[in-house]
Amino acid sequence: QSVLTQPPSMSAAPGQKVTISCSGSSSNIGNNYVSWYQQLPGTAPKLLVSDNNKRPSGIPDRFSGSKSGTSATLVITGLQTGDEADYHCGTWDSSLSAVVFGGGTKLTVL
Amino acid sequence: QVRLQESGPGLVKPSETLSLTCTVSGGSVSSGSYYWGWIRQPPGKGLEWIGYIHYSGSTNCNPSLKSRVTISVDTSENQFSLKLSSVTAADTAVYYCARSDYYYYYLDVWGKGTTVTVSS
Numbered sequence: 001q002s003v004l005t006q007p008p009s010m011s012a013a014p015g016q017k018v019t020i021s022c023s024g025s026s027s028n029i030g031n032n033y034v035s036w037y038q039q040l041p042g043t044a045p046k047l048l049v050s051d052n053n054k055r056p057s058g059i060p061d062r063f064s065g066s067k068s069g070t071s072a073t074l075v076i077t078g079l080q081t082g083d084e085a086d087y088h089c090g091t092w093d094s095s096l097s098a099v100v101f102g103g104g105t106k107l108t109v110l
Numbered sequence: 111q112v113r114l115q116e117s118g119p120g121l122v123k124p125s126e127t128l129s130l131t132c133t134v135s136g137g138s139v140s141s142g143s144y145y146w147g148w149i150r151q152p153p154g155k156g157l158e159w160i161g162y163i164h165y166s167g168s169t170n171c172n173p174s175l176k177s178r179v180t181i182s183v184d185t186s187e188n189q190f191s192l193k194l195s196s197v198t199a200a201d202t203a204v205y206y207c208a209r210s211d212y213y214y215y216y217l218d219v220w221g222k223g224t225t226v227t228v229s230s
Contacts, residue, residue, distance in 0.1 A: 002156055035216035037157075044206055044223050045157065050216040088157055092215045098172050099147075099159035099215050 003028060004089055006102035013110050016079050020105045022072040022089035028100055032092040034072040036065050039086040039104070048087075049074065076107075084109045112137035114207050114221035122201075122228050128194040132207030132221060139188050140165045145210040146183065146190045147217065150203040158203075162210055163190055197228045 005023040012018045022034065034052050037045035047056055049065035052072065062077045072089055089102040118130035132146070139146055147162030161171030163181045171179045180193040194201060205226055209219040 033214045033216070035214075037217070044220040045217070046220065047216060047218045050211070050218065051214055056218065090157070090159075090215075090217070096173060097170060099162075099210070099217075101157040101159065103156040 002103040003093060003096070003100035004091070004102035006087075006089060006105045008103065009106045009108065011108040011110055012079050014079050014081060017075065017077045018079060018107060020074045020076075020087050020089075020107070022074070022102050024070050024072075024091065024100075026070060027095035028070075028091050028093040029067065029072055030070040031094060034065065034067050034089055034091045036063075036072075036074045037088045037090065038083075039088065041085070045088060079109050081109050083107060112209060112219050114209065114219055116205060116207050116221045116224040118224060118226070120225055120227060122197055122226060123230050124198055124228055125196055128192070128197050128201065128226055128228075130192045130205055130207075130224065130226070132190050132192075134188045134190075137209075138185075139183055139190060140185045142166075143212050145170075145212060145215075147208050147210045148181065148192045149206045149208055149217070150201075151206070151223075152200075152203040160192065160194075160205075164212070199228050202226065202228045 036049040039045045052067040053065045086104045093100045145162035148160040163169045178195045183190040204223040206223045207221045208217040
């Protein structure tokens with residue numbers, strides 16, 4: 001059982017937009033920065049978004065993050081078949097004194 | 111460009127200790143701006159944070175694993191290590207080492223991961 005809650009799976013057509021949610025509480029998302037990771041099949045996770053909405057160098061602006069209250073959102077626009085992956089949200093939990101993750105969302109681009 | 115590489119046995123017997131090392135290249139484990147951490151992913155499941163260490167020796171671990179986890183750093187070898195004692199089949203996973211921002215904890219550099227199976 002993950003501390004953060006994500007939908008297990010989502011699907012959308014190429015070119016469309018998808019919104020992946022990540023829900024938490026005041027001890028984690030509500031008072032700490034959220035990061036998002038993309039995990040392509042058989043590979044290690046890769047940082048997509050840090051500090052709620054900052055993209056590391058080389059990450060396309062099709063990927064954007066936001067946070068409101070105790071929830072965070074990753075939006076991917078102009079979907080490509082290469083975006084098929086698992087997406088994980090993560091943050092610090094002040095009560096647990098630990099990094100916590102969501103269970104991951106498997107994105108299928110039909 | 112900083113790179114991380116995990117190494118260690120791929121098979122560990124139940125009740126024994128899992129030992130992994132992460133070698134850092136292209137950067138220094140002695141940088142004060144980062145923590146150096148371990149994350150695992152059981153087959154078909156999500157990510158689980160194990161813990162991290164700062165070059166100063168300060169550590170923090172997942173409360174659910176704390177009694178079994180030891181994380182250490184060797185600045186002379188530019189490496190950090192994980193020991194997980196009394197393993198069971200539930201510890202079977204891909205183990206990743208990663209660099210963590212000191213202030214906001216995001217993980218910006220990951221190793222490729224190493225699969226560890228617990229079985230007799």
